[in-house]
Amino acid sequence: MRIGLISDVHANLEALQAALAVFDREPVDFLACLGDVVGYGAQPNECCELVRRRADVTILGNHDAAVCGRMDYSYYRAAARNALDLHARVLSAENLAWLRSLPYAHRVGDVTFCHGSPVALEEFEYVFLLEQVRELRRRFDELSPVTFIGHSHLCKSFAFDRDTAEEVLNTRFRCEPTRRYVVTVGSVGQPRDYDSRACCAIYDTEARWFEYHRVSYDVEAAARKIVAADLDAAFGKRLFLGV
Numbered sequence: 189m190r191i192g193l194i195s196d197v198h199a200n201l202e203a204l205q206a207a208l209a210v211f212d213r214e215p216v217d218f219l220a221c222l223g224d225v226v227g228y229g230a231q232p233n234e235c236c237e238l239v240r241r242r243a244d245v246t247i248l249g250n251h252d253a254a255v256c257g258r259m260d261y262s263y264y265r266a267a268a269r270n271a272l273d274l275h276a277r278v279l280s281a282e283n284l285a286w287l288r289s290l291p292y293a294h295r296v297g298d299v300t301f302c303h304g305s306p307v308a309l310e311e312f313e314y315v316f317l318l319e320q321v322r323e324l325r326r327r328f329d330e331l332s333p334v335t336f337i338g339h340s341h342l343c344k345s346f347a348f349d350r351d352t353a354e355e356v357l358n359t360r361f362r363c364e365p366t367r368r369y370v371v372t373v374g375s376v377g378q379p380r381d382y383d384s385r386a387c388c389a390i391y392d393t394e395a396r397w398f399e400y401h402r403v404s405y406d407v408e409a410a411a412r413k414i415v416a417a418d419l420d421a422a423f424g425k426r427l428f429l430g431v
Contacts, residue, residue, distance in 0.1 A: 190392050192218070195224065195337075197376045204235055229414060298393065345358075
């Protein structure tokens with residue numbers, strides 16, 4: 189089975205459309221969205237509706253949870269809170285109900301999907317450092333052979349067994365059956381790895397091959413919409429830099 193992977197759309201419709209076009213060119217059997225459909229961007233309803241149509245499963249992200257009342261976000265910085273407040277006001281009742289229904293994790297065969305760390309799912313912890321992955325070795329028997337996550341907006345892949353852990357630096361690699369993998373699939377709508385292109389990924393469960401895909405989109409259009417929506421202009425500016 190070929191699995192398409194998207195995460196951290198953040199209400200960026202132009203980026204979402206560009207990422208989904210990858211799967212039109214390279215068809216997949218199953219599409220998973222790993223959370224944060226909303227937050228930061230200008231088109232939360234449009235992105236929710238498109239993800240609902242296209243994804244076979246969508247995981248709850250922290251911004252999704254904040255907008256639909258499933259977590260406290262009072263500690264977020266003001267600009268992020270303002271965006272979430274705006275999205276909570278403009279989202280349709282149907283889209284809010286959908287966000288409230290999303291699971292913290294989902295498993296298909298040997299693959300688990302979640303937004304942050306696969307342990308303590310409701311805490312949305314980051315996994316982007318080797319030290320964090322070394323901690324996961326203690327839970328080796330509890331983890332799926334492959335876990336796909338989002339949250340950090342980075343393209344970070346880690347492989348580990350009971351004794352060792354390492355970062356996988358390739359953008360295309362095979363997952364060895366004797367190891368566990370935690371792979372952050374990057375961000376569709378707000379990359380933070382100094383590459384402004386939208387990021388998505390494909391995993392072939394039979395061949396065990398994973399690959400990142402980057403695709404250009406109309407960044408200027410997305411940024412202009414953020415400003416027009418009276419959101420923090422910095423959310424638009426950062427799209428050009430990929431930070």
